[in-house]
Amino acid sequence: MLRVGSVVLGVADVPRAAAFWTAALGYVPREEMEDDWVVLVPKEGAGVQLSLGLSKSPVQERPRIHLDLYARDAADQAAEVERLVSLGARRVDWDSYPDDADFIVLADPDGNIFCVIDTAHD
Numbered sequence: 001m002l003r004v005g006s007v008v009l010g011v012a013d014v015p016r017a018a019a020f021w022t023a024a025l026g027y028v029p030r031e032e033m034e035d036d037w038v039v040l041v042p043k044e045g046a047g048v049q050l051s052l053g054l055s056k057s058p059v060q061e062r063p064r065i066h067l068d069l070y071a072r073d074a075a076d077q078a079a080e081v082e083r084l085v086s087l088g089a090r091r092v093d094w095d096s097y098p099d100d101a102d103f104i105v106l107a108d109p110d111g112n113i114f115c116v117i118d119t120a121h122d
Contacts, residue, residue, distance in 0.1 A: 006039060007048060007067065010055025011110040014038055017052045020109050023087050025050065025069075059111035066113050068103070073120035077104065081116050 011017035018038050021027060027040035027050060036054035041047070071077035081104050085091065092113060094105040102121035107113050 004048060006051045008051040008053055009108075009110075009112050010057060011052050011108075011112070012055065013110065014052050014054055017108065017110055020088050021050055021052065024084055024089070024108075059107075063113055066115065068115045068117050070117050070119045074118045077116055077118040081106065084116070 009017070014036060015033065018029065018033055018040065021040055022029070025040070026043050028043045030039040030041045030049070038052050040050045040052065069080070071080050081091075084106055088109040089106040092105040092107050097103075097105075100121075102118045103115040105113060105115055
């Protein structure tokens, strides 16, 4: 049986992306970072790896795949969004929010879109 080993993001600047995602997720490099590749793993045990690879392709405005980061509740979601923005993420003007959205769309410093989800939302 297969399992997901790593989610891979294409980035324009691997060290900058690694700095953002290690701070955002509490991950650490699995081995020494290269200029064009790094695999990040959870500092505290098992979890999904995040691999960052140098890419020259443009960022998609509406990517087909993205990360969902889970927050405990609305207060945790708001605090995490502010923390991520302070680390270099930016808010995305998303025109497809439903009326009662449980998610907030952000972009990392390379422009890769991800969502912060309020998991307590009804």
